[in-house]
Amino acid sequence: MKKYVSIRLFNIIVTLLIIATATFFLMKQLPGSPFNEEKLADLSEEARQEFYAKYGLDEPLLTQYGIYLQKLMTGDLGESFYYKGQSVNGIISDRIGPSALLGTQAVLLGLTIGLILGVIAAFRHNSIWDFTTMLVAVLGVSIPNFVFAALLQYFVGLKWGILPVAFWESYQSSILPTISLSLIVIALIARFARNEMLEVLQQDYMVTARAKGLSTTSIIFKHALRNALIPIVTILGPIAVSLLTGSLVIENIFGVPGIGSLFVDSIKVNDYSTIMGITIFYSAFFVLTMLVVDLLYGVIDPRIRLADEKR
Amino acid sequence: MKTAEIPDRKYHPDSSQALDEAMFDPVHVNEEDQEKISSPPLTAFQDSWLRLKKNKGALISLFALIAILLLAVFGPYMNEYTYEQTNYDAAYQGPSSEHWLGTDKFGRDQWTRIWQGTRISLYIAFLAAFLDLLIGVTYGMISALFGGKVDNVMQRIIEILIGIPNLIIVILLIMLLKPGIFTITVAMVITGWVNMARLVRAQIFKLKGQEFILSSLTLGASKFRLITRHLLPNTLGLIIITMMFTIPSAIFTEAFLSFIGLGLQEPHASLGVLINDGYQAMKNQPYLLIYPAIVIIAIMVSFNMLADGLRDAIDPRMRK
Numbered sequence: 001m002k003k004y005v006s007i008r009l010f011n012i013i014v015t016l017l018i019i020a021t022a023t024f025f026l027m028k029q030l031p032g033s034p035f036n037e038e039k040l041a042d043l044s045e046e047a048r049q050e051f052y053a054k055y056g057l058d059e060p061l062l063t064q065y066g067i068y069l070q071k072l073m074t075g076d077l078g079e080s081f082y083y084k085g086q087s088v089n090g091i092i093s094d095r096i097g098p099s100a101l102l103g104t105q106a107v108l109l110g111l112t113i114g115l116i117l118g119v120i121a122a123f124r125h126n127s128i129w130d131f132t133t134m135l136v137a138v139l140g141v142s143i144p145n146f147v148f149a150a151l152l153q154y155f156v157g158l159k160w161g162i163l164p165v166a167f168w169e170s171y172q173s174s175i176l177p178t179i180s181l182s183l184i185v186i187a188l189i190a191r192f193a194r195n196e197m198l199e200v201l202q203q204d205y206m207v208t209a210r211a212k213g214l215s216t217t218s219i220i221f222k223h224a225l226r227n228a229l230i231p232i233v234t235i236l237g238p239i240a241v242s243l244l245t246g247s248l249v250i251e252n253i254f255g256v257p258g259i260g261s262l263f264v265d266s267i268k269v270n271d272y273s274t275i276m277g278i279t280i281f282y283s284a285f286f287v288l289t290m291l292v293v294d295l296l297y298g299v300i301d302p303r304i305r306l307a308d309e310k311r
Numbered sequence: 312m313k314t315a316e317i318p319d320r321k322y323h324p325d326s327s328q329a330l331d332e333a334m335f336d337p338v339h340v341n342e343e344d345q346e347k348i349s350s351p352p353l354t355a356f357q358d359s360w361l362r363l364k365k366n367k368g369a370l371i372s373l374f375a376l377i378a379i380l381l382l383a384v385f386g387p388y389m390n391e392y393t394y395e396q397t398n399y400d401a402a403y404q405g406p407s408s409e410h411w412l413g414t415d416k417f418g419r420d421q422w423t424r425i426w427q428g429t430r431i432s433l434y435i436a437f438l439a440a441f442l443d444l445l446i447g448v449t450y451g452m453i454s455a456l457f458g459g460k461v462d463n464v465m466q467r468i469i470e471i472l473i474g475i476p477n478l479i480i481v482i483l484l485i486m487l488l489k490p491g492i493f494t495i496t497v498a499m500v501i502t503g504w505v506n507m508a509r510l511v512r513a514q515i516f517k518l519k520g521q522e523f524i525l526s527s528l529t530l531g532a533s534k535f536r537l538i539t540r541h542l543l544p545n546t547l548g549l550i551i552i553t554m555m556f557t558i559p560s561a562i563f564t565e566a567f568l569s570f571i572g573l574g575l576q577e578p579h580a581s582l583g584v585l586i587n588d589g590y591q592a593m594k595n596q597p598y599l600l601i602y603p604a605i606v607i608i609a610i611m612v613s614f615n616m617l618a619d620g621l622r623d624a625i626d627p628r629m630r631k
Binding site for chain 1: 467470471474475476478479480482483484486487559563566567570571572573586589590593594597600601604607608611612614615616619
């Protein structure tokens with residue numbers, strides 16, 4: 001176990017290093033700049049040098065890279081090129097609230113609806129409930145989240161005028177983005193819960209539970225669901241990924257001031273340091289989630305042996 | 312299966328025939344008959360097709376995809392407009408007999424643009440899936456066949472690549488390479504092949520340990536024969552299934568990139584570009600959003616359902 005974790009941690013560090021390096025040099029290669037080129041050209045040579053020096057752009061590339069890595073080690077993502085005088089760390093922490101709220105709400109909503117659908121589908125196998133659940137599962141996986149969000153925005157927001165569409169003002173503003181984000185979560189969990197439940201229902205201990213006269217609720221919650229949910233950690237990975245990518249477009253569509261929309265905006269204005277910062281932030285979040293998922297898997301279900309034990 | 316014929320004496324329940332000893336003779340079964348194959352042998356392909364045919368959803372999806380494919384090929388030629396032909400006098404027209412699905416902000420015919428866009432989206436997706444397959448299968452095969460140190464190093468590389476959130480890398484690459492059909496494909500393939508490589512490697516590893524490979528080796532089969540006759544055919548199902556799941560995710564990625572403004576540039580159309588344009592105009596011209604949305608949803612649903620069906624049909628053990 002210790003060996004496994006240390007190998008994984010080593011991999012994570014290498015991964016993040018590669019990402020940091022790749023993003024750094026990619027950004028340096030990019031055409032265009034976040035600064036107003038015309039204004040810069042008007043400046044005297046001296047003033048221009050001073051300006052570059054302020055952002056550390058006067059050093060040779062490798063020195064810049066070294067400084068960048070050094071800062072990164074201490075968790076400093078540098079200063080934004082676009083939002084003058086603000087650190088990338090500061091911008092990210094300002095924006096993390098809405099993203100975290102949406103992500104949490106989407107997971108909770110998806111988990112609740114997905115589980116209800118999945119359990120009903122399994123208990124009424126091959127009924128209309130089962131069919132509907134599978135349909136929701138296929139649609140949820142298939143419909144691109146931004147298409148769903150755009151349609152929601154059009155029908156619920158514009159046509160029927162029930163909920164706010166764009167501004168991040170009250171709690172109500174978070175309802176539509178949450179639903180858009182949770183669609184894929186619902187689909188993944190419903191499908192997963194249904195299949196696991198179907199398997200569990202065939203086990204001998206279910207017959208025992210029924211034979212000793214337990215009520216249906218007790219059978220569902222104490223025996224079936226608990227056992228069916230053990231492997232649920234396996235789909236946490238895909239869910240985390242879809243929430244991450246979903247946040248990029250959905251925050252943009254609904255005007256949520258979160259990290260996803262910050263990333264897309266930074267791309268549009270060539271704010272390199274912010275792009276790099278968010279890339280590293282996202283990657284770190286992603287690899288750490290994967291690590292936690294894999295560790296949880298081994299802890300929850302001892303039958304699963306960690307990959308390296310037999311290498 | 313045919314029942315073995317009972318010899319001469321027959322027992323008639325209605326006749327008042329007394330039981331005689333001969334009735335208790337064991338029935339003779341011709342053992343050679345038992346081994347006879349009663350129906351013509353099926354190839355793996357026919358077998359899968361029989362199973363797929365029973366899956367209504369998959370079958371409907373297959374026909375829907377064929378229809379969409381035909382429309383993507385012939386649709387743009389079905390009226391007199393081209394996808395880039397602008398007509399500012401006819402901008403933002405609703406669907407009519409003149410323009411079947413209306414026109415966009417430049418007065419371009421939306422029917423033509425939708426099918427042109429579908430064509431490009433499908434082209435990108437197929438190309439990306441094919442390149443994924445080429446790289447992934449080669450990488451996975453090499454890793455599994457050489458084993459040992461080579462495998463170890465190759466797997467470490469994969470472990471690191473898999474830790475990278477691929478959409479972010481795709482976005483960064485496209486910022487560098489400038490959007491275009493080829494660059495979008497390349498950016499998707501750079502991270503996309505990893506999944507295929509892992510699956511192929513695992514499958515080949517599993518096959519390598521099985522008896523039929525050993526017997527083939529003992530009979531003196533060459534490595535080439537082993538790969539082409541035994542290993543690849545037995546991995547084909549897995550490869551097809553993985554590819555079927557890759558295609559919709561490539562379509563999604565392309566549309567996603569276009570939607571955040573990193574996709575194809577005007578006047579080119581792809582489903583993502585059309586949805587993005589439609590989204591900008593949806594307040595007054597909802598049809599510009601809704602038709603491309605229907606097409607992309609139909610493609611995605613069909614591909615996913617067909618892929619599910621194929622998975623069940625090709626390898627029922629993989630059902631989950």
